[in-house]
Amino acid sequence: MNIILLGPPGAGKGTQARRLVDERNMIQLSTGDMLREAHTSGTEMGKVVAEIMGAGKLVTDEIVIGLIDEKLRGENGGGFIFDGFPRTLAQADSLAELLEKHGQTLDAVVEMRVDDEALVARITGRFTCGNCGEVYHKVTKPSKVEGTCDVCGQQQMKFRTDDNEESLRTRLMEYYKKTSPLIGYYYAKALLKPVNGLGEIEEVAAEISTVLG
Ligand code: AMP
Numbered sequence: 001m002n003i004i005l006l007g008p009p010g011a012g013k014g015t016q017a018r019r020l021v022d023e024r025n026m027i028q029l030s031t032g033d034m035l036r037e038a039h040t041s042g043t044e045m046g047k048v049v050a051e052i053m054g055a056g057k058l059v060t061d062e063i064v065i066g067l068i069d070e071k072l073r074g075e076n077g078g079g080f081i082f083d084g085f086p087r088t089l090a091q092a093d094s095l096a097e098l099l100e101k102h103g104q105t106l107d108a109v110v111e112m113r114v115d116d117e118a119l120v121a122r123i124t125g126r127f128t129c130g131n132c133g134e135v136y137h138k139v140t141k142p143s144k145v146e147g148t149c150d151v152c153g154q155q156q157m158k159f160r161t162d163d164n165e166e167s168l169r170t171r172l173m174e175y176y177k178k179t180s181p182l183i184g185y186y187y188a189k190a191l192l193k194p195v196n197g198l199g200e201i202e203e204v205a206a207e208i209s210t211v212l213g
Pocket of ligand 1: 060
């Protein structure tokens with residue numbers, strides 16, 4: 001089963017994707033993670049996109065489509081979870097073509113609904129483990145021992161440079177202008193499965209499980 005997790009920044013896409021990886025052996029394809037990785041490893045593309053990402057703008061369709069195309073050639077385990085991709089109608093059209101090219105189909109688009117106020121609170125407090133990727137929040141999900149990851153025990157907590165209020169405003173604007181039209185696009189294809197993203201992590205996970213069957 002191949003699915004998209006669709007929703008604004010801070011909706012919980014990454015957190016829920018990680019659960020699906022654990023529970024269903026699915027493969028998470030996060031274009032945001034791939035771009036951050038490209039930056040950390042010092043590739044030319046990483047350098048080019050770092051400034052755009054820091055400002056909260058979208059990078060070009062060509063770059064992210066190229067990244068996804070490459071990943072679709074690899075193992076697909078229990079299916080792919082597209083997390084943070086597609087973000088534009090052009091990317092959505094390309095994804096359809098790429099899936100066809102790789103003999104795959106898209107089975108569901110889970111739309112995670114969260115209001116803007118909750119997003120600001122979630123994003124400005126979040127941090128992740130740089131080793132295993134576990135996501136934390138200083139108020140709603142702190143680690144048991146400050147600075148140490150509950151899952152892997154490493155002390156490599158990281159805040160994202162674009163998780164500040166100014167960049168978030170731009171990211172939300174980009175979402176409403178360029179990404180939210182995908183809700184109608186996938187509704188018309190009868191793939192859209194809206195879930196309430198405002199609940200506890202477990203509640204949202206249960207709702208996602210129900211809609212995916
Ligand atoms: P994310 O980790 O999904 O919040 O993405 C972080 C940043 O990476 C975004 O604010 C964009 O600058 C860039 N990015 C990630 N995915 C895409 C995409 N599909 N299209 C364009 N830009 C993207």
